[in-house]
Amino acid sequence: MTRVLVSGGTGYAGRFIVEHLLASGYKVTVGGRTAPQPDFFSRNVPFVPLRLDPEADQIEAFDNIYYFVHAAFDHLPGKFRGGEGDDPDGFRRANLDGTVRLFETARDAGVRRCVFLSSRAAYGPQPLGTLLKEDMYGKPETLYGEVKLQAERSLLSLCDHGFVTASLRATGIYGPAGPGRRDKWASLFEDYLSGRPVPPRSGTEVHGDDVARAVRLMLEADAVRVNGETFNVSDVLTSNREILSVLQRVTDCPHPTPEGDDRAINAMGCCKIGALGWMPGGKALLERTVAELAADMATTSQPPPAIGLYSAVRHI
Structure with a gap:
């Protein structure tokens, strides 16, 4: 079995990648600042210390490693855009300089092979109605997007026939966060179920399992088709209203859903990775996941004080 090192494997996206690769027969090692709790993954996974530090010599972490998936990112808790806080230099040093040093190592x-988990933010603002495609010129407006774009370009400069590289520009990732973690929509669901106001919002989303399948595709596809390439990884264009409409249906919650969001959101074109056989779960997976997350809330949370626990969660 082939051994893969996944940096940031205990992160939100990284956990999906680790679990999918384990289920697909890979030997996985997780790299990061702290080791995972013993029950965080479905089975025991080796851990090696790994830091986003351009001065650190960490070549021993890559002993017997055939593939490297870089999903680590250093940011303020809960923030990517704006994740630099009041230390933009430290943010850039860790996430760009530290990342490039890991690529070189x-x-x-x-x-x-090396797969980099990049972001939609690398595109920056584009004219409304534009389909975001990989051959477009990126003009990020955030330090987060700029760092992701520059890291992509640095990885591209390192690729050759013996070091196959690919970058995945993922959009917002959803799905269960793992043992002891809150998923990205937990606060949204709590606000809605408790009758608190929820602002309108639209965005593109992709399930973490689909991101993980895209990563595995980069490891297994013909090197000629992926080497030095960037691929969009996106699925559904959705909104708080649509997400909470599913939650309303499966919980019988009486509260109205928020107004729709009239702001236009540019979709991401995924024909390039689709040509390699990638196919995301679409609206059906989104609805099923919302129902599953609602069921998890019903079994692990106390009833919202104003309205009590809804009588049933219907699976769809």
């Missing part, structure tokens, strides 16, 4: 250690 992986190459020098003999790693054969």
Whole structure:
């Protein structure tokens, strides 16, 4: 079995990647600042310390590693855009300089493929109605997006026939967060179920399992088709209103859903990765996941004080 090192494997996206690769027969090692709790993954996973530090010599972390998936990112809790807080220099040093150093170390250690988890933010603002495609010129307006774009370009400069590289521009990732963690919609669901006002919002989303399948595709596809390439990873265009409409239906909650969001959101074109066989779960997976998250809330949370626990959660 092939061994893969996943940096940031205990993060929100990283956990999906680790679990999917384990289920697909890979030997996975998790790299990060702290080791995961013993029950965080479905089985025991080796851990190696790994930091986003451009000065650190961390080549030993890549011993016997064939593939490297870089999903680690250093930011303020709960924030990516604006995740630099009041330390933009430290943010850039860790997430750009530290990332590039890991890419170089992986190459020098003999790693054969490297997959970088980038972001939609690398595109920056584009004219409304534009389909975001990988050959467009990126003009990010946030430091987060700029760092992701520059890291993509640095990885591209390192690729050759012996070091195959690919970047995945993922949109918002949803799905269960893992043992002891709150999923990204937990506060949204709590506000709605408790009758608190919920603002309108629209955005593009993709399930973490679909991101993980895209990562595995980069590891297994013909090197000629992925080397030095960037691929969009996005699925549904949705809104708080649509998400909470599903929650309303499966919980019988009496509260009205928020107004729709009239702001236009540019979709991401995924024909490029689709040509390699990637197919996300679409609206059906979104609805099923909302129902599952609602069921989890019903079994792990106390009833909202104003309205009590709804009598049933209907699975769809």
